[in-house]
Amino acid sequence: MPDLDKIIQRTLQLAESAGENDEVPVGAVIYDDEGNIVAESENKTRREHSVSFHAELAVIAQMGSKKGSENLSEYHLATSLEPCAMCAQAIAWAKLKTVVIACDDEKSGGVLHNAKVFEHSHHKPEVIYLDSYKEQSANLLKQFFKKKRKK
Amino acid sequence: MPDLDKIIQRTLQLAESAGENDEVPVGAVIYDDEGNIVAESENKTRREHSVSFHAELAVIAQMGSKKGSENLSEYHLATSLEPCAMCAQAIAWAKLKTVVIACDDEKSGGVLHNAKVFEHSHHKPEVIYLDSYKEQSANLLKQFFKKKRKK
Numbered sequence: 129m130p131d132l133d134k135i136i137q138r139t140l141q142l143a144e145s146a147g148e149n150d151e152v153p154v155g156a157v158i159y160d161d162e163g164n165i166v167a168e169s170e171n172k173t174r175r176e177h178s179v180s181f182h183a184e185l186a187v188i189a190q191m192g193s194k195k196g197s198e199n200l201s202e203y204h205l206a207t208s209l210e211p212c213a214m215c216a217q218a219i220a221w222a223k224l225k226t227v228v229i230a231c232d233d234e235k236s237g238g239v240l241h242n243a244k245v246f247e248h249s250h251h252k253p254e255v256i257y258l259d260s261y262k263e264q265s266a267n268l269l270k271q272f273f274k275k276k277r278k279k
Numbered sequence: 280m281p282d283l284d285k286i287i288q289r290t291l292q293l294a295e296s297a298g299e300n301d302e303v304p305v306g307a308v309i310y311d312d313e314g315n316i317v318a319e320s321e322n323k324t325r326r327e328h329s330v331s332f333h334a335e336l337a338v339i340a341q342m343g344s345k346k347g348s349e350n351l352s353e354y355h356l357a358t359s360l361e362p363c364a365m366c367a368q369a370i371a372w373a374k375l376k377t378v379v380i381a382c383d384d385e386k387s388g389g390v391l392h393n394a395k396v397f398e399h400s401h402h403k404p405e406v407i408y409l410d411s412y413k414e415q416s417a418n419l420l421k422q423f424f425k426k427k428r429k430k
Contacts, residue, residue: 178343179372185331192329213396214368217389221330221365238368242399245364248389 130163135206136230136261138165142183143208143268146170153268156183156207158191158200158224166203167191183207184215188222200224205253208265213238213245220249228256231265281314286357287381287412289316293334294359294419297321304419307334307358309342309351309375317354318342334358335366339373351375356404359416364389364396371400379407382416 135157142155149170157168169186173179180186184207192198198221205219206228216238219227227239238245239255246252286308293306300321308319320337324330331337335358343349349372356370357379367389370378378390389396390406397403 173349176340176343177347177349178340179349179369180331180336180340180343189327189329189331192327192331196328198324198328198330212368212372213389213394213399214365214372217363217365217368217394218330221363236401238364238394238396238399243364243368243389243394243396245389245394248364248393250387 130159130161130204132206132228132256132258135159135163135165136208136228136258138168139206139208139230140261140264140268142168142170143265146172146183147268147272150174153272154183154207154209156187156205158187158203158205160203167194179214182212182215184211185218188218188224192222198222204228206230208261209233209269210237210239210241212236213243216243216245217249219253220246220251223251224253226254226256228258230258230261232257232259232262281310281312281355283357283379283407283409286310286314286316287359287379287409289319290357290359290381291412291415291419293319293321294416297323297334298419298423301325304423305334305358305360307338307356309338309354309356311354318345330365333363333366335362336369339369339375343373349373355379357381359412360384360420361388361390361392363387364394367394367396368400370404371397371402374402375404377405377407379409381409381412383408383410383413
């Protein structure tokens, strides 16, 4: 069984690194059935000048490139923040088995909130909300936006 | 005023080219207030091994790279097929002013159908459905999937 605590902790480290790089602090990884992390990315939107570099979308593109196929149906994804509608639909297109979420996002989430993309998508990954990490992830975001407002 | 017929015809040419390259035939362009096309892409999902290379997402990434910013709020996007939820949310994040659609997509669209992403997103682009091009776009898709089934 994958060690989801270890996996989600890695997404939080990546989120912290994104924040240090002046990006909204979000991190995501792709892991296999045994829990081995096979790809990881932090949010790189600002650095790559494109909204398509949210952590989840970036890690999906990275893993597709590594595998040589856009079909990632043997893998799972974990993320420090609830995916937006863009990333949720990308997860569905890539046919990932599971999405593990550390913190929900009432404002911009597209899985548990708002567009609730998996209620409409053909492929419906299993969603696991590990809310014991919510505070840690939310604090990274709060600190980031507090620092931004001071600038 | 932008010549929307000319712009949408270009998306259909790109869609046709995608089909010739064994990709689902979809094309998208970004244009300015005067109607000048400033970036264009066909669907490259299979070739780039990632769902993040839908025509709309690819053209947004390309334009962001060209401009050096993920904020494309001075531009408009046109596409040969209704954007899915992934591409619709990307359009909202990029703050594009307008989305021009040649053909709706009951099965996988995320603007007029299913998740209806702009009903939930903060930024809501103007949506123009130029349905006089629906048949042309739909035929490209029908022919593509017919050929696929024969293989």
